[in-house]
Amino acid sequence: MQRLVIDVLGDLGAGATDGLARLGRAFLFFLRVLAASFVVLRRFRLVTAEMASSGVRSVLIICVSGLFVGMVLAVQGYEVLQRFGASESLGVLVALSLVRELGPVVTALLFAGRAGSAIAAEIGLMRATDQISAMEMMAVDPVSRVVGPRFFGAVFSMPLLAAMFSVMGVFGAWLIGVRLIGIDTGAFWSQMQATVDIRHDVLNGVFKSVVFGVATGLIAVFEGFHAAPTARGVSSATTRTVVISSMAVLFLDFVMTAWMFRG
Amino acid sequence: MQRSTTDVVVGIFVAIGLLAVVFLALKVGNLAGFDVEGGYRLEARFDNIGGLKARAPVKSAGVVVGRVESIVLDRETYEAKVIVEIFPEHRFTKDTIASILTSGLLGEQYVSLEAGGDSAYLAAGDRISKTQSAMILEKLIGQFLFSKASETTGGSK
Numbered sequence: 001m002q003r004l005v006i007d008v009l010g011d012l013g014a015g016a017t018d019g020l021a022r023l024g025r026a027f028l029f030f031l032r033v034l035a036a037s038f039v040v041l042r043r044f045r046l047v048t049a050e051m052a053s054s055g056v057r058s059v060l061i062i063c064v065s066g067l068f069v070g071m072v073l074a075v076q077g078y079e080v081l082q083r084f085g086a087s088e089s090l091g092v093l094v095a096l097s098l099v100r101e102l103g104p105v106v107t108a109l110l111f112a113g114r115a116g117s118a119i120a121a122e123i124g125l126m127r128a129t130d131q132i133s134a135m136e137m138m139a140v141d142p143v144s145r146v147v148g149p150r151f152f153g154a155v156f157s158m159p160l161l162a163a164m165f166s167v168m169g170v171f172g173a174w175l176i177g178v179r180l181i182g183i184d185t186g187a188f189w190s191q192m193q194a195t196v197d198i199r200h201d202v203l204n205g206v207f208k209s210v211v212f213g214v215a216t217g218l219i220a221v222f223e224g225f226h227a228a229p230t231a232r233g234v235s236s237a238t239t240r241t242v243v244i245s246s247m248a249v250l251f252l253d254f255v256m257t258a259w260m261f262r263g
Numbered sequence: 264m265q266r267s268t269t270d271v272v273v274g275i276f277v278a279i280g281l282l283a284v285v286f287l288a289l290k291v292g293n294l295a296g297f298d299v300e301g302g303y304r305l306e307a308r309f310d311n312i313g314g315l316k317a318r319a320p321v322k323s324a325g326v327v328v329g330r331v332e333s334i335v336l337d338r339e340t341y342e343a344k345v346i347v348e349i350f351p352e353h354r355f356t357k358d359t360i361a362s363i364l365t366s367g368l369l370g371e372q373y374v375s376l377e378a379g380g381d382s383a384y385l386a387a388g389d390r391i392s393k394t395q396s397a398m399i400l401e402k403l404i405g406q407f408l409f410s411k412a413s414e415t416t417g418g419s420k
Contacts, residue, residue: 045270052269056276095291160280167283170291189290196292197318206284 026222032143033151033221039141040148047156050149054115055157059164061114062107066165069102070094070172077173078181087183091192094173095166099196099205100261103166105253108212111158112245116220119150120241123224124234132225147225151217158213159206166205204260208253215252216245302329302348303387307361307374312343313397315363315372321347323376328353331374347374355391356381362395372397 040047077093123146126132135142170192177183196202220241227237312334321329329349337344349355358379365372376391385391 048273049269051273051276056272059276059279099287099291157276160277160283163280163283163287166291167286192291194320198288198292200318202284202287202292205287 025226026218029222029225030218033148033218036141036144036148037152039144040152043149046145046149047152050153051157054111054119054150054153055161058111058114058157058161061110062161062165063168065106065110066098066103066168067172069106069165070098070169071176073097073102073169074173074176074181078177078183087177087181088187088191090173090177090183091170091188092195094177095170095192095196096201098166098169099201101253101257103169104162104205104209104212105249107162107165107209108158108216108249109246111154111161111212112216112220112249113242115154115157116216116241116245117238119154119217119220120224120227121234121238123147123150123221124227124237127225127227128229128231128234130229142225147221151221154217154220155210155213158216159209162205162209162212200260204256208256211252211256212249215248219245219248301351303351304332305347305349305355305385305387305389305391307345307347307391307394308337308340308342309345309361309363309394309396310342311396311399312345313363313365313372313399315345315374315397319371319373321349321374321376323353323355323378328376345374354384357383357385357389358393359385359391360393360395361391363397365398 073094074090077090078087081087081089081093123132126142126146132142132146135145174185174188178185178188223237223241223244227233315331315334317331317333319331320327321331329347332346332348334346335344336342345361347361355376356378358381360377360379362375362377363372364375
């Protein structure tokens with residue numbers, strides 16, 4: 001009995017220290033990436049190439065998802081708002097939920113699944129096939145050659161993708177609300193413009209998406225770089241990237257929302 | 264120098280992304296209407312502000328002329344002290360009346376300024392002395408019921 005208690009407590013303690021140690025290693029890795037940022041940003045061509053593969057190729061999924069999310073918001077929002085005779089506020093409802101929350105969050109979740117997993121798998125496979133060791137052997141710093149461009153590609157792509165998501169969402173809501181249901185288009189836009197604040201809503205949304213870009217980018221490169229050099233290691237790094245990124249995004253979103261909109 | 268396709272594709276991507284941000288700023292939000300730059304502050308005291316919130320619009324004749332900056336309770340008089348920031352191009356007379364009104368039946372509350380005929384104008388930091396508090400629906404209903412009740416009892420005698 002006593003043995004069992006000690007075992008359980010021991011497992012718990014080991015799990016907690018492992019998790020903390022991993023978090024600490026991720027932070028140190030983050031500092032390494034930041035330290036390499038001067039080198040990375042001077043060779044911007046590498047970042048451009050990564051933005052092409054992670055950002056540009058995500059445009060389609062982001063735009064289509066944004067369109068449908070906006071359309072669903074319009075249908076559901078209209079359903080509730082028309083009970084109060086406030087169906088003209090549909091634009092406000094859709095724009096605020098997209099710009100403040102759904103735009104950055106859903107974009108980050110989709111980006112983690114679409115691009116984060118690819119980044120982790122790519123770097124993990126480089127590790128497994130000793131390409132990273134080979135670079136180190138040739139005195140090429142893999143952090144500034146491989147990791148940095150992918151990280152900054154994600155950081156730069158995320159706010160742009162989130163903005164596209166929100167715009168497509170508003171467009172989708174306009175299609176449903178104005179074209180299909182027949183809300184007055186003037187009221188739709190003017191109420192939206194009167195309520196959505198540039199600093200409080202739009203800039204906070206952009207700030208959120210930058211933070212999500214840092215989080216998903218860092219998790220993807222960290223998991224890939226530290227993957228076990230086996231087929232199983234690469235696969236579990238990919239899985240962990242998506243799972244941890246999603247949880248981190250939702251957690252950070254709550255923290256930032258509580259901080260930004262408590263007043 | 265020959266430009267690679269990647270550069271062009273990423274250029275288009277960045278351009279569309281920035282356009283989306285600009286669209287959000289100009290079309291979804293309203294850049295011009297919300298920044299009170301170089302505005303001046305006026306103070307108004309109300310017995311009751313109802314549901315007025317900071318950043319609510321200040322309107323004169325229905326036109327937005329400023330924003331509510333902050334709302335605090337005066338510790339001595341127990342009045343609500345409302346600081347409003349007015350766009351610099353608008354001037355209001357000393358005898359301006361500030362009242363809290365509601366746009367529509369369930370709409371948001373805003374501060375309405377009605378200029379009077381005084382020749383002197385309010386300067387930055389001045390206090391609007393004539394104010395009218397927000398209508399509280401419960402109080403109105405209470406008053407209405409009370410007057411109805413006194414009417415019927417008066418009629419039966």
